[in-house]
Amino acid sequence: MHVEDFDFHLPEHLIAQTPLQDRTASRLLVLNKQTGEIQDDHFPDVLAYLQPGDCLVLNDTRVLPARLFGVKAETGAKVEVLLLKQVEGNSWETLVKPAKRVKVGTELDFGEGMLKARCTEELEHGGRVMELHFEGILHEVLDKLGEMPLPPYIREQLDDRERYQTVFAEKRGSAAAPTAGLHWTEDLLAEVKKMGIQIAKITLHVGLGTFRPVSVDSLTDHAMHAEFYEMSKETAGILTATQKNGGKIIAVGTTSARTLETIMQEHGRFCEASGWTSIFIYPGFQFKGLDALLTNFHLPKSTLVMLVSALAGRENVLHAYHHAISAQYRFFSFGDAMLITDRNREK
Template structure:
């Protein structure tokens, strides 16, 4: 299957640069995955599309302020570091710019030496393995020195860090936000619960590889980066009961989808409590075993994310919906509008 099949023209002005003042003020496109019918709503109306006994699955990961700006200890040259994932103890896989300045043994200083990092090797994708040295608690030091790692297509500065976190974020470890969850407010969560709709929480720490365009010519040649996931006993039991009682399982975001399908694919449609690393790649032809519908944002052309969405609602229906979204001037990407596929 050719990657070009998932390309579309996106005017740059439709890429949302800042979040809306109110999280739930975004527009909502509702796509019927069986008929391809499209409806236009606002996100506040999303509760109307669920019935008592349905279950929404939300990713409770929390974004690290993972972008650090430092200097080489020997020359004073400026170095930018982006934390991707923790390997062991205080060693992290990172991306550094400019990479050519950072070789094994290079020491980088951040915040006048409050935090230092020594390069101890390279990763398989050309990144650097850095071992950090500091006093106190690493995440507290990171919180004082780091910046939010906003995607490269967002040029504006973020005034409030919490707008790049979901209101239900708990488990720190992501290099990017699970953006479909950014639309939810405490009020909407309460409305869902009051209506008898279950809320289940999983954790998948989002890596930057999720958002990169697919560079291969053929979809099947693309390899996903592995990301860490965790599902508790409580969540697994809830999901199995929802399925047993005839309720629908609606994933909030592609990250929740990939976690649920990783587990359901391994366990013949059942959910179990487990943690591990997943590099599952979902594209048209995939047989879903975990979810019945999905809430998601509007994604980049030729990305693995638009391929995942196309697997759930067919490529033709999704590409037609995206054409409508461009025509109707929906806002795209992380701070953009939402789509419900059901």
């Protein structure tokens, strides 16, 4: 199977540049993964596809304001640094622009000395390992100096940085938001609980490797970047009971899906676990940890389009995407949602 098999043309005006004022106001395309049938709904209608005994799985990661703008200490040349993941201690894997300005030994200054960084290792694709120097707590320093790391296709400024966080975000560490979770509000989640549906939380700190374009022709040649995940004993118990009692597990977002499938692949059951996953899900993959997936619309030829195609079939997914384009759905991070399930809407 080739990368080109997952290509489609997306008019640029359908890329959502700003979030809707009401998180739940987005549209919802429902794709039946068995029949390929498509239903146009609105996001609150997602409740009509859930039943008592089901379990909704949320990723509670919190995005770091990890985009930093600084200067080279020696020359004053401007440099942009994006913190990706903590390597050890105060050393971080980062992306640097322009990378050619930063070699091993280069020292950078942010906020007139509030944060300093020294390059200790050069990586591929503009990556650098930077050793950070600061006083106090790093998260507080980032809150003062950093900006939200919005994807490059979003060119508008974000007025409220909390709109790039889910309402259930808790554990800091992501370089990008689990965007399928952005549609939920506390009120709508309360409705889910009233219906007798469990809510379980997992953590996967999203790295930019998930969104990078696939640079090989054959899917089997692609290597995913590793991302940290964690599942608690409590969540494992909820998920195990859901499966045992015949309920369905609905993953909110591809990050939740990858975490569930990583644990099932490595342990054969839901259990307390943490580690680094580089799981790559594409057609032919056998899902064991979820029954349905709530997600946004993804970039052409991306690993995320491949993941949803593994669940619903490539032809079904591409047909649904073409329908969404013709129906003027909003795409990507601040765009509309898609539910992949085998249920029809409850009347």
